[in-house]
Amino acid sequence: MRKLMLVAALMTSGAAVAADSSTFQLRDAGDLMRACSVPADDVTHANAIGFCHGVLTGAYRYYESTVAAENRFICSPDPTPTRAQVMNDFVAWAKANPRYMQDPPVDTLFRYLAETYPCRK
Secondary structure, X not given: XXXXXXXXXXXXXXXXXXXXXXXXXXXXXXXXXXXXXXXXXXXOHHHHHHHHHHHHHXXXXXXXXXXXXXXXXXXXXXXXXXXXXXXXXXXXXXXXXXXXXOOOHHHHHHHHHHHHOXXXX
């Protein structure tokens, strides 16, 4: 019984860490970059990548739904890049542009998107 309680305690504590909502807070762009670059061997990797994809996709879809096509400054290329490609490219861009890591995360995401996927008018 004692072993069972120990195993249950270990499983519960591991799950609590992985599901802890305070792990992924977006206080600044650095937090977004860190969430999007959690190593594959980290216990929070799947949650972090899912969180990152959700932020990137949600922010872009909101932009698409609120900005008329003729007023957009960001346009998705054809073929559309995958979420993983955008995420990896954003992380590389963020690491190359540390001066923006204290800025708001969505502002910085859109700075990256505008530089990477500008509309050609």
